[in-house]
Amino acid sequence: MSVPLLKKSTNPENEQCIGDLLSKGKLLLKRNGIENAEQESLLLLSYLLKMKKIDLLLKRHFPVSSIKAKRYWQWLRQRREGYPIQYITGFQNFMGLEFAVSKNVFIPRAETEILVEEVIKLIEMIPEEEPVSLMDIGAGCGVIPVAISSYFKEKGRHIDFHAVDLSSDALKLSFKNARRFHCQNNIHFHQGDLLKPFIKKEYFNAFHGIISNPPYISKTEWDSLSDEVRLFEPAMALLGGEKGVDFYKTIIEESPAFLKPGGFLALEIGHQQKDIVSEMIRGNGIFEKKIVTFYDYYHNDRGIIAFKKNLELK
Ligand code: GLN
Numbered sequence: 001m002s003v004p005l006l007k008k009s010t011n012p013e014n015e016q017c018i019g020d021l022l023s024k025g026k027l028l029l030k031r032n033g034i035e036n037a038e039q040e041s042l043l044l045l046s047y048l049l050k051m052k053k054i055d056l057l058l059k060r061h062f063p064v065s066s067i068k069a070k071r072y073w074q075w076l077r078q079r080r081e082g083y084p085i086q087y088i089t090g091f092q093n094f095m096g097l098e099f100a101v102s103k104n105v106f107i108p109r110a111e112t113e114i115l116v117e118e119v120i121k122l123i124e125m126i127p128e129e130e131p132v133s134l135m136d137i138g139a140g141c142g143v144i145p146v147a148i149s150s151y152f153k154e155k156g157r158h159i160d161f162h163a164v165d166l167s168s169d170a171l172k173l174s175f176k177n178a179r180r181f182h183c184q185n186n187i188h189f190h191q192g193d194l195l196k197p198f199i200k201k202e203y204f205n206a207f208h209g210i211i212s213n214p215p216y217i218s219k220t221e222w223d224s225l226s227d228e229v230r231l232f233e234p235a236m237a238l239l240g241g242e243k244g245v246d247f248y249k250t251i252i253e254e255s256p257a258f259l260k261p262g263g264f265l266a267l268e269i270g271h272q273q274k275d276i277v278s279e280m281i282r283g284n285g286i287f288e289k290k291i292v293t294f295y296d297y298y299h300n301d302r303g304i305i306a307f308k309k310n311l312e313l314k
Helices: 012-016 018-031 037-049 053-058 066-080 085-089 111-124 143-154 168-180 219-224 227-232 246-258 274-284
Strands: 091-094 097-100 132-137 159-165 187-191 207-212 259-268 292-295 301-307
Touching: 018 037, 018 066, 037 053, 037 066, 037 085, 066 085, 085 091, 097 143, 097 168, 111 132, 111 143, 111 207, 111 259, 111 292, 111 301, 132 143, 143 159, 143 168, 143 187, 159 168, 168 187, 207 246, 246 259, 246 274, 274 301
Parallel strands: 132 159, 132 207, 159 187, 207 259
Antiparallel strands: 091 097, 259 301, 292 301
């Protein structure tokens, strides 16, 4: 009896197993000059299929539905054009939390985690029994208030946060992220220009700390930014005027009225702005002379903390 020849499987999904999509995706990105083609094709598929990267590698032979595969190709094509990967997946990790992002907001950067860590240390110096009030100026997708609030929530401490942004899209996303991490009851959202929404008696001398990662790119730096940033991230969240320091000027001038005596102003800064921002703070006369500065992971100047004089003690 003759044995029929085994035919190759006719399963149409064969063409679309995880391993196939990964290698084709990598090739497409690589051909278009994307540096981390392998990692990015893996990251995109991991978000798309809601699977851990390690599981994708373990299940390379698993079929992927043609709808998902089509979506994957759409994502790869967007990425090929330089569209930021975070806007494609809709997420950016910050302090280990997955924040929803959209093309209307600045993509949170790892450097800002250092600002958050510094602020957490300052808050931990405030006596446990004292209710803490904080403000974040230019909240974007809300990483600063949400990360800090959720840290203290875990520790059983309530922080009363006020987050302000000019963009209503950013505020919507901030609120969504606050809900995502169950701290929507800790954060009050205000739409407006810098400190303007706080010009009310109840907010004067009311805050233990004011925090901001304002737009700080100068005109000259703007031209040297990568296309990925310049063409796709919102310019209003990046540009800080001619020298990049316009927002610091207003924040430094106006924040003391809202800080409690001894309260802190914690700012992220551009790597060449330490001197100019320190001078603004010293020139103001309402802050203590002693200013704390900190570096980012590359040892660039990245932040400044100043304290409002504790006039009551003098
Ligand atoms: N505070 C937000 C962040 O740090 C947004 C900053 C901005 O839009 N410049 O990510």
